[in-house]
Amino acid sequence: MLSISVKEFLIWKKLQLSKGGDQESFAFLLDCIGGISNFDLNLLSINPKGNLYLKKKLDFLESVWDDHLVKCYPIQYLCETTYWRDLKLKVTNKVLIPRPETELIVDIVFNIFGKQSRKLFFAELGTGSGAISIALALAYPLCNGIATDIDQDALEIAINNYMNSSKQSNLKFYCGHWWTPLESFKGKLDLAISNPPYIPKDTYEKLPKEVKNFEPRIALLGGEDGLQHIREIIQKAPIFLKEKGWLILENHFDQGEKVKQLFIKNKFTSIEIVNDLSGIGRFTIGRYK
Incomplete structure (x- = not known):
């Protein structure tokens, strides 16, 4: 010192x-x-x-x-640290810096399943730093969770964060594209969650330098209309969810109605657009039948 x-x-x-x-x-x-x-x-x-x-x-x-x-280097990357809910997480430019508004996903889960410990089986697609999955694994110690990411480097960061945040063993990590690592869990999930890349291409080009120049493109860009990955996740979700299993997605501030229609098209019910603390329709949720 x-x-x-x-x-x-x-x-x-x-x-x-x-x-x-x-x-x-x-x-x-x-x-x-x-x-x-x-x-x-x-x-x-x-x-x-x-x-x-x-x-x-x-x-x-x-x-x-x-x-x-x-x-314009993000201070979180320079410090290799960020705080999210009550977690202290390691972050590098291999993972997206988890945003405060994304913290509400955990509260949405609490609203659906309650805060009492439940034997849930959940999966998070595209876990990045692991923030959402780690928070849920800690909140529900009796649950079993799977966190996936297409990038092995990102997955290593998530695994490290889990080991530093918990002494439990109720969260597993798999590498692969969206649902691909979950082939052996078809029809078994109570809950699937994703904060996928949803930025439309033209919006991505105009992002602030501290985002565009440093945060991983793969975690931000959602194709021409921003819905490329959201479409794929919703279309395949019924294969992996239990009957009455839930899907929770984060989306761009102006995509709520379009995402809602995708839920309807794929036979989801109890569909709701949930606002963030700024009153923006940041999340779309639905139950499969």
């Missing part, structure tokens, strides 16, 4: 924030790499005396912050 006076640190902090960026990202950097929590920062502001201890030198922290500002 490196000792530095609080006064010197606060001057340095002010200088870094004067370059641009937001306080939340800077606090994230200090927490993940510097070893200074938000609570510590607040105490320093109240009592700017004495010394504090850092895990890394100020020069190193500054170089990381400059990469974030100048190159």
Whole structure:
């Protein structure tokens, strides 16, 4: 640990924030790499005396912050960490940074199945960092889950995150394209979940640099209309779901009605478009017969 006076640190902090960026990202950097929590920062502001201890030198922290500002490099990738619900997850540019709005998927599951521990059998298609599956495996310790991803590197990150988040063994990981790894589980799933690539091609080209230049294209681009993968997932879901099994999908903010029609076309019932906290129809859910 490196000792530095609080006064010197606060001057340095002010200088870094004067370059641009937001306080939340800077606090994230200090927490993940510097070893200074938000609570510590607040105490320093109240009592700017004495010394504090850092895990890394100020020069190193500054170089990381400059990469974030100048190159638009996402702070989560630079720190190789993100927080999602109550999980601390490793992320690299092999996986999408899980968004706060996606946290609502877990709440949707709670609304359907209740919060009491259930013997559910679920699958998540395209798990990325593993966030959704890990959260469900922890919430339902009696359940069994399968998390799939087409990218083995992404799957290794998800496995690592699960091992670091849980001592349970109720979540398995399979590599492959959407339903392909689940051939031996036809008609057995109580629940399938996916946050698939759903960005239309023309929208993808206009994404902010910090997204387009760094986050994996394969996890974002959903074909010409954004529905390429959603179509495939919905069409094949009835093969793998139990009768009255549920499918929960995240979709683009303007795709809810189109996704709902795909559910109807494939004989789903109890179909609902669920809004996120901004009032946007972010999720479409349905039960198979």
